[in-house]
Amino acid sequence: MSSKILTFTLNGETIRVVVEPSDMLADVLRDKLNLIGVKKGCGQGECGACTVIMNGDAVTSCIIPALKAEGAVVETIEGIGGPGKYHPLQESFMDLGAIQCGFCTPGMIMSAKALLDKNEQPTREEIREAISGNICRCTGYVKIEKAVSTAAEKIREGK
Amino acid sequence: MLQDYLIPETVEQALSHLQGGKGRARVVAGGTDLLLDLANGKKEAGVLVDLTRIPGLQEITLEDDLIRLGAAVTHNQVAKSKLIQEKASVLARAARSVGSLQIRNTATVVGNVVNAQPAADAAVALVALGAVAEVVSPSGKEYIPVEKLYAGVGKSVLDSTSQIVTRIQFPALLKNQGSAYERLEQRKALALPMLNVAVVVSLADNRFQWARIVMAPVGPGPVRATEAEAILTGADVSLGNIENAAAAARAQANPRSSALRGSREYRLEVLPVLVRRALEAAVVRAGGNC
Numbered sequence: 190m191s192s193k194i195l196t197f198t199l200n201g202e203t204i205r206v207v208v209e210p211s212d213m214l215a216d217v218l219r220d221k222l223n224l225i226g227v228k229k230g231c232g233q234g235e236c237g238a239c240t241v242i243m244n245g246d247a248v249t250s251c252i253i254p255a256l257k258a259e260g261a262v263v264e265t266i267e268g269i270g271g272p273g274k275y276h277p278l279q280e281s282f283m284d285l286g287a288i289q290c291g292f293c294t295p296g297m298i299m300s301a302k303a304l305l306d307k308n309e310q311p312t313r314e315e316i317r318e319a320i321s322g323n324i325c326r327c328t329g330y331v332k333i334e335k336a337v338s339t340a341a342e343k344i345r346e347g348k
Numbered sequence: 349m350l351q352d353y354l355i356p357e358t359v360e361q362a363l364s365h366l367q368g369g370k371g372r373a374r375v376v377a378g379g380t381d382l383l384l385d386l387a388n389g390k391k392e393a394g395v396l397v398d399l400t401r402i403p404g405l406q407e408i409t410l411e412d413d414l415i416r417l418g419a420a421v422t423h424n425q426v427a428k429s430k431l432i433q434e435k436a437s438v439l440a441r442a443a444r445s446v447g448s449l450q451i452r453n454t455a456t457v458v459g460n461v462v463n464a465q466p467a468a469d470a471a472v473a474l475v476a477l478g479a480v481a482e483v484v485s486p487s488g489k490e491y492i493p494v495e496k497l498y499a500g501v502g503k504s505v506l507d508s509t510s511q512i513v514t515r516i517q518f519p520a521l522l523k524n525q526g527s528a529y530e531r532l533e534q535r536k537a538l539a540l541p542m543l544n545v546a547v548v549v550s551l552a553d554n555r556f557q558w559a560r561i562v563m564a565p566v567g568p569g570p571v572r573a574t575e576a577e578a579i580l581t582g583a584d585v586s587l588g589n590i591e592n593a594a595a596a597a598r599a600q601a602n603p604r605s606s607a608l609r610g611s612r613e614y615r616l617e618v619l620p621v622l623v624r625r626a627l628e629a630a631v632v633r634a635g636g637n638c
């Protein structure tokens with residue numbers, strides 16, 4: 190019997206879930222924990238759609254073995270805000286039209302959040318580096334960049 | 349199918365897991381290459397032994413002018429490290445060019461070497477720095493130059509079912525030494541190198557004491573442009589000598605045309621330009637004039 194219990198902090202709560210050693214984190218989040226905001230685009234760590242924040246860093250969850258998250262602190266898009274209390278990034282993405290089909294959006298926002306959590310005043314280059322691992326086929330990235338810098342401003346003002 | 353995923357707390361535990369696996373257990377760190385190889389059948393494993401939580405392996409240290417990187421040190425750690433930026437900038441630049449931020453947060457520099465791809469950016473820079481790997485196995489500890497770790501394209505001399513690279517170390521660059529990294533790539537992120545060149549030079553009185561010039565993918569592993577290095581050894585720092593070295597580097601390169609890396613012809617044209625640029629930049633950083 191190869192299943193193991195994975196224990197980790199997910200969106201602020203301690204979670205215990207049964208996983209197989211061959212499960213990837215993205216699949217556990219989506220299929221066992223119903224967090225389908227974590228998208229699978231390529232399954233190879235090359236598109237960024239599956240980006241979550243693990244121990245403060247943006248990572249591509251589709252190639253992270255689930256058991257590697259033992260004891261880790263993980264955040265997904267579902268945990269950063271929602272109707273009634275959106276995260277500034279969610280608000281600015283919606284307000285500025287930085288979303289078209291929406292498939293890249295959760296991963297894009299998580300990459301941006303990982304940046305803003307560490308750096309409240311990112312330069313344009315820093316924003317671009319932070320999202321350079323997130324591919325968007327629809328928008329051309331201009332509004333996405335603007336949404337990230339607008340959110341950064343909101344966060345600074347909110348303090 | 350993986351039967352187990354183990355996270356040992358010491359190197360000894362890791363070795364013991366590998367031995368217990370009898371060839372079916374293998375080392376994993378970031379896993380960004382390995383997990384893909386397992387998924388498409390290029391490599392096999394029944395058990396993975398994750399090194400990244402072993403205390404001491406997550407550090408970048410400087411002691412007696414020797415920089416050591418533990419097996420769990422990520423590309424992003426290296427790219428952002430002030431120590432590496434100041435005393436081994438070629439490695440910081442090389443690490444920064446790999447994949448995406450997400451990949452760099454997960455993938456380790458030691459893993460980049462052990463995975464043995466010919467143009468692995470961090471590995472190419474480490475060869476230019478004269479780096480040595482500390483390798484641990486049931487028979488003890490040995491030190492192998494990174495340059496000697498390549499058995500063929502994508503094949504390391506190391507056996508990841510029984511050997512563990514715990515650290516990689518190299519001399520910190522001195523004030524009269526400089527380094528540079530150049531990369532030909534299709535995109536600024538999420539792109540493998542079409543060509544990469546890493547250079548370290550040591551100067552005295554505006555002459556080259558020595559130079560290490562490493563280029564890839566122009567052979568089964570990172571290739572030292574030894575004839576170019578010989579031209580520069582003892583030579584005046586001058587554009588003429590640098591151009592000659594660049595031409596000699598081209599003569600020693602053997603790129604193959606491929607859809608992944610680009611045509612042989614195009615890359616042979618670009619390679620000497622990258623070598624020249626890297627030498628010029630390294631010379632400037634070493635305090636020279638050319």
